[in-house]
Amino acid sequence: MNFSLSKAQFFLLLFIIQTGVVYISFQTPLIIYSQHSAWFVFILASLFHYGLLFFFERYYQSFFLNGFFRWVYLIYWLLITAVLIAYMGYVLASWVLPQTPEWLVVMLIVGLSLYANLVRPETVINIGVMLIPIIFLFVIFLMLAVPDLTWSNLFPVEWNHTKQIMAGMIHSMYAFFGIEMYLIYRPFLKQDLQVKGKPLLIYQLVLFIFYFLSVVFTQMFFALEEIQLIPEPIMYILKSQEVNFVKRLDIFFIYIWLSWSIVTVMIYGLSFRVLYLSKKRKHPKRSIVIYHLLLAILPLFVMQFQRIEFVKNSIHYVLIVFTILLPMMIICWNKWRGKRVS
Amino acid sequence: MDKVEYMMKSLQKAFYHSSDLTVRQIDWHEGDTAILCFYASLVDAKEVQKILDTIYARLDTEKPFWSETLLTTLDNFALPQAIERVCQGETLVILPDMGKMLTLAIPNEVRRNLEEPNNEHILRGSHEGLVERADTNLTLIRKRVNNPALVVKSFTIGQQTNTKAYYLYMDGVIKPETLKEMEKRIADIKIDYFYSIGQLSDALEDSVLSPFPQLLNTEHPDRVVAHLVEGKVVVMTNISPSALIGPVTFFSFYQTPDDYNSRVVVGSFYKIVRLLSFVTAVFLPAFYIAVISFHFEVLPLELSNQVKNDVNDIPYRPLIEALILEIIMELIRESSIRLPQSVGQTIGIVGGLVIGDAIVSAGLVSNLMVIVVALTAISSYVVPSVELNSTIRMLRFPFMLLASLFGFLGIVVGVVILLIHLISLTSLKQPYFSPIVPFQPKAVYKIFLRWPFIRPTVQVTSFQPPKDEKGKNEDTP
Numbered sequence: 181m182n183f184s185l186s187k188a189q190f191f192l193l194l195f196i197i198q199t200g201v202v203y204i205s206f207q208t209p210l211i212i213y214s215q216h217s218a219w220f221v222f223i224l225a226s227l228f229h230y231g232l233l234f235f236f237e238r239y240y241q242s243f244f245l246n247g248f249f250r251w252v253y254l255i256y257w258l259l260i261t262a263v264l265i266a267y268m269g270y271v272l273a274s275w276v277l278p279q280t281p282e283w284l285v286v287m288l289i290v291g292l293s294l295y296a297n298l299v300r301p302e303t304v305i306n307i308g309v310m311l312i313p314i315i316f317l318f319v320i321f322l323m324l325a326v327p328d329l330t331w332s333n334l335f336p337v338e339w340n341h342t343k344q345i346m347a348g349m350i351h352s353m354y355a356f357f358g359i360e361m362y363l364i365y366r367p368f369l370k371q372d373l374q375v376k377g378k379p380l381l382i383y384q385l386v387l388f389i390f391y392f393l394s395v396v397f398t399q400m401f402f403a404l405e406e407i408q409l410i411p412e413p414i415m416y417i418l419k420s421q422e423v424n425f426v427k428r429l430d431i432f433f434i435y436i437w438l439s440w441s442i443v444t445v446m447i448y449g450l451s452f453r454v455l456y457l458s459k460k461r462k463h464p465k466r467s468i469v470i471y472h473l474l475l476a477i478l479p480l481f482v483m484q485f486q487r488i489e490f491v492k493n494s495i496h497y498v499l500i501v502f503t504i505l506l507p508m509m510i511i512c513w514n515k516w517r518g519k520r521v522s
Numbered sequence: 523m524d525k526v527e528y529m530m531k532s533l534q535k536a537f538y539h540s541s542d543l544t545v546r547q548i549d550w551h552e553g554d555t556a557i558l559c560f561y562a563s564l565v566d567a568k569e570v571q572k573i574l575d576t577i578y579a580r581l582d583t584e585k586p587f588w589s590e591t592l593l594t595t596l597d598n599f600a601l602p603q604a605i606e607r608v609c610q611g612e613t614l615v616i617l618p619d620m621g622k623m624l625t626l627a628i629p630n631e632v633r634r635n636l637e638e639p640n641n642e643h644i645l646r647g648s649h650e651g652l653v654e655r656a657d658t659n660l661t662l663i664r665k666r667v668n669n670p671a672l673v674v675k676s677f678t679i680g681q682q683t684n685t686k687a688y689y690l691y692m693d694g695v696i697k698p699e700t701l702k703e704m705e706k707r708i709a710d711i712k713i714d715y716f717y718s719i720g721q722l723s724d725a726l727e728d729s730v731l732s733p734f735p736q737l738l739n740t741e742h743p744d745r746v747v748a749h750l751v752e753g754k755v756v757v758m759t760n761i762s763p764s765a766l767i768g769p770v771t772f773f774s775f776y777q778t779p780d781d782y783n784s785r786v787v788v789g790s791f792y793k794i795v796r797l798l799s800f801v802t803a804v805f806l807p808a809f810y811i812a813v814i815s816f817h818f819e820v821l822p823l824e825l826s827n828q829v830k831n832d833v834n835d836i837p838y839r840p841l842i843e844a845l846i847l848e849i850i851m852e853l854i855r856e857s858s859i860r861l862p863q864s865v866g867q868t869i870g871i872v873g874g875l876v877i878g879d880a881i882v883s884a885g886l887v888s889n890l891m892v893i894v895v896a897l898t899a900i901s902s903y904v905v906p907s908v909e910l911n912s913t914i915r916m917l918r919f920p921f922m923l924l925a926s927l928f929g930f931l932g933i934v935v936g937v938v939i940l941l942i943h944l945i946s947l948t949s950l951k952q953p954y955f956s957p958i959v960p961f962q963p964k965a966v967y968k969i970f971l972r973w974p975f976i977r978p979t980v981q982v983t984s985f986q987p988p989k990d991e992k993g994k995n996e997d998t999p
């Protein structure tokens with residue numbers, strides 16, 4: 181596929197993938213497992229993420245995917261997108277659309293992704309720009325919760341519970357999910373553009389601040405006992421805000437989150453398109469349609485409370501494998517063989 | 523049958539014995555005979571007679587270039603050329619013995635006065651408007667750009683109608699790819715009978731089925747010039763006062779000469795107001811329907827009680843209620859356009875006040891719905907472009923339908939579809955939603971603000987990012 185990215189487009193793409201679906205919910209498992217130290221553990225996890233970004237930037241040219249690994253990632257993205265769509269449907273059903281059939285919500289989300297992926301690739305690359313103002317809105321309205329925050333919830337930080345810190349680190353992975361896309365889209369960046377150094381640091385800082393605020397706000401807003409019962413803490417914080425012009429602020433933000441998540445699904449579709457069509461194919465449009473047909477069917481198998489809970493409790497292990505371990509392994513293997521992305 | 527008689531018959535046959543065709547035998551110099559041929563409907567006969575008298579006088583002096591004046595030329599006779607010239611309103615004097623034809627270019631000047639365009643009113647600035655004659659329009663434009671870099675190229679549209687048209691550009695400002703694309707599209711036009719500017723616009727646009735206009739249609743010469751210096755191509759015809767300008771962006775339709783003729787702050791303020799009107803014009807009825815049908819809980823308690831009291835007595839669903847009012851609104855609009863201006867205003871008052879009041883009293887729609895529809899109508903008429911104005915009015919119907927089916931989810935789905943469409947749309951193969959997509963942070967403010975120094979900028983030509991990110995976001999001629 182023939183397209184190129186500017187630095188702004190590249191980092192915006194990554195930002196949307198990494199924050200899209202998980203922003204409203206990743207705080208819960210992190211705080212449950214790391215207790216009062218959650219914010220500190222998240223700082224450590226962010227440092228690790230920054231290191232990983234450095235590593236990827238240094239060796240992205242060695243991330244050459246052979247036929248086998250290409251299929252591994254295609255299947256992984258298909259399944260992870262299906263899970264994301266199922267989760268989106270589940271959240272919508274529990275917050276705003278209890279009566280709407282699940283299959284209809286799935287069809288609408290998949291239909292939008294299909295439409296975006298059948299037109300030029302630049303559409304999916306650029307559509308994230310439209311989310312910038314509404315993401316700002318998210319943060320601004322979160323700030324309304326400041327008077328209700330209890331700063332003492334952040335302490336004491338427990339340093340000596342290695343197990344707790346490790347569990348927190350592992351659950352922080354939700355925040356950095358989709359980071360393997362760095363390796364997929366980095367070769368499309370215009371060749372004369374430098375990413376390492378300041379741009380990478382700025383991206384890491386923006387992502388860190390965006391997530392860190394949500395972790396700290398959640399920790400300060402809810403007691404540890406409460407957080408166990410709250411699957412989407414950011415939405416609950418917004419729900420409890422009182423403003424003059426609307427009664428339920430959270431309803432608007434659920435739909436903002438939905439559009440943000442739909443764009444994430446579209447970007448996963450684009451990634452499928454990029455990887456699958458990196459080899460010349462006879463019927464590119466047909467394969468995109470088939471991918472979306474599968475996307476319309478697969479989430480229906482996951483869209484149940486127990487299954488969603490099971491996926492939520494175990495998906496971080498899958499993420500560790502596909503976003504950290506496997507890319508590292510592939511890079512090392514190709515480095516040893518001297519194979520590079522052309 | 524002698525030669526002259528035979529030629530006259532051939533000419534009459536070539537013009538299908540049209541009643542307004544004049545084919546007459548006249549005396550020429552030294553006993554020769556000539557044939558006078560012209561369309562009486564297209565020629566100013568008095569002027570023709572004057573020129574012919576001059577030619578007779580010159581013939582008597584036996585000057586070698588007796589036929590050459592600013593208005594006359596002498597060529598070899600050929601029937602196809604003769605037909606073409608007569609159709610263009612020229613008068614032919616055919617000299618059968620010499621095998622020549624003298625052409626007198628004195629068409630009958632039928633033109634209306636330069637009036638302010640009815641569909642593009644402005645408060646300050648030039649009130650001249652383009653007319654249905656290309657030469658007058660070119661005068662209006664050349665008057666504003668005294669520079670040979672303003673290039674005018676002519677072409678004909680309609681294989682049967684042979685309508686004259688022109689495309690204009692500023693050499694050195696326009697990007698070569700823009701010009702090449704326009705020339706390619708003009709060359710590809712295949713129309714037999716050209717009679718409407720819409721045909722040209724259909725042939726030149728990137729996506730005819732899109733609801734969004736991809737060429738700006740204006741009748742203001744100052745607006746034409748403003749776009750020319752921004753590196754755009756302007757296409758005009760001899761039969762319409764409209765000039766088509768391309769490539770354009772979505773935001774070009776929200777600009778008016780008033781923005782740049784008024785104070786900086788005032789111009790910026792109204793630009794922002796106009797852009798915000800897009801949101802209310804498209805989404806307000808859909809939002810109302812979604813709230814009433816699905817998300818009543820978003821309303822504050824005091825307001826929800828009022829709304830509930832208001833809506834409870836209405837027998838129809840909110841969608842039907844909205845459709846009734848919206849369709850009435852469209853009917854009022856259509857009738858006020860078709861009727862004479864004075865009656866049109868009366869219809870507006872009768873429709874707006876009398877029907878509005880009566881329909882609420884009859885309990886068919888709620889007061890709130892009247893407010894929503896009135897606000898929507900006002901917002902949609904804020905758009906300075908008639909084309910985009912109609913698009914916006916039409917767009918709210920699918921949004922209303924989606925909102926009545928899925929509530930806010932439907933609106934989100936509609937917005938995403940709309941954005942995907944706008945982002946992938948092009949005008950002469952250049953991004954339509956620029957400078958938001960592709961994102962040019964340094965140019966975005968120009969959408970909302972009118973800057974003190976109006977520096978013409980050339981529209982971005984590709985979805986690809988510029989080579990040097992540190993460089994300017996757009997080329998400045």
